[in-house]
Amino acid sequence: MNTGMSIIVRTITRLVYALALVFGFYVIMHGHLTPGGGFQGGAVVASAFALYLVAFGAAGIKGHLSHHLLQTLEEVGALAFLALGFVGVGTAFFYNLLANSGGVFGGSVPLGPNAGVFNAGGTLPLMNWAVGLKVMTGIAAVVIAMLVGARKEETE
Amino acid sequence: MKKVAILVAFLFVGAFLLLTATSMRPFGEPSFAEMDDYFIANTQAEVAANNAVTAVVFDYRGFDTLGEATVLFAAVVGVLALFRKLREDEV
Numbered sequence A: 001m002n003t004g005m006s007i008i009v010r011t012i013t014r015l016v017y018a019l020a021l022v023f024g025f026y027v028i029m030h031g032h033l034t035p036g037g038g039f040q041g042g043a044v045v046a047s048a049f050a051l052y053l054v055a056f057g058a059a060g061i062k063g064h065l066s067h068h069l070l071q072t073l074e075e076v077g078a079l080a081f082l083a084l085g086f087v088g089v090g091t092a093f094f095y096n097l098l099a100n101s102g103g104v105f106g107g108s109v110p111l112g113p114n115a116g117v118f119n120a121g122g123t124l125p126l127m128n129w130a131v132g133l134k135v136m137t138g139i140a141a142v143v144i145a146m147l148v149g150a151r152k153e154e155t156e
Numbered sequence B: 001m002k003k004v005a006i007l008v009a010f011l012f013v014g015a016f017l018l019l020t021a022t023s024m025r026p027f028g029e030p031s032f033a034e035m036d037d038y039f040i041a042n043t044q045a046e047v048a049a050n051n052a053v054t055a056v057v058f059d060y061r062g063f064d065t066l067g068e069a070t071v072l073f074a075a076v077v078g079v080l081a082l083f084r085k086l087r088e089d090e091v
Helices: A007-029 A038-056 A068-086 A122-155 B002-022 B032-046 B052-060 B064-084 B086-090
Strands: none
Touching: A007 A038, A007 A122, A038 A122, A038 B032, A068 A122, A068 B064, A122 B064, B032 B052, B032 B086, B052 B064
C-alpha cells in the first residue's frame, strides 16, 4: 500500500535529491548576494523532501522524520526571525544594526559592480537562514501530514 | 485580572502604533520613483548587500516579510490541525 513509485523514479530521485538539497542551501546562504533568499531556498529544499516522499512513499521516511520535530524547528525559525527583527529595535523595528559594524556579517561592500562579499549584509544572511529553516520545515511538515492523512483515507 | 491584562496590552500597543503613526511622512510623499532611486543608490552603502531585492525584503520592508512568515505559519498550523484527527484515529 503506497510504497512509492517505480524503480525509474526512485533511481532519479536518489541522483537528484542531494543536488536539490545542496542547491536549496546554496540559495539560502547566498541570499544577500544572488537572486533568491530564505523563502525561495526553503521552497527548493522542501520540494526535495516532497520528491523523496512521493518517490519512496511515507514508509520510506518512517522513523527518520516526524512532523513534530519539523513543527518545532519551524517555530524555532519563526522566533529567530522575530528576534533578529528586535536586534535593532533601539532605532527601529527591523533596523539593520549589524550592517557595516565590522562584527558578524559586518563587512562593507565596494560601491558599484563587484563580485560580492560573503561576510556582509548585517542581519540579512541571518534572517535568510531563519526564514529558510522556517519555510523548509513548515512545508515539509505540511507534506508529511497530508501524505499520512491521505494514506489513512486510502486504507479506510 | 486577565481582562485587565489584555486591556493594558491593547492600550500599550495602540499608543505605540499611534506614536509611530504621528511621526510618519504624509501619505504618498516619497513617490515610487523616488523610493526606487533611493534603494538603488543606497543599498550597497547602507545594508552592505549586493542583492537590493533581499535588502528591501529583509531590511527596508522587514515588517512585510514578518507578515508573510506569519501567513505561512498560519497555513502550516491550519493544515496540521486539519489532519490531526485522522492521526488520532490511527493510534
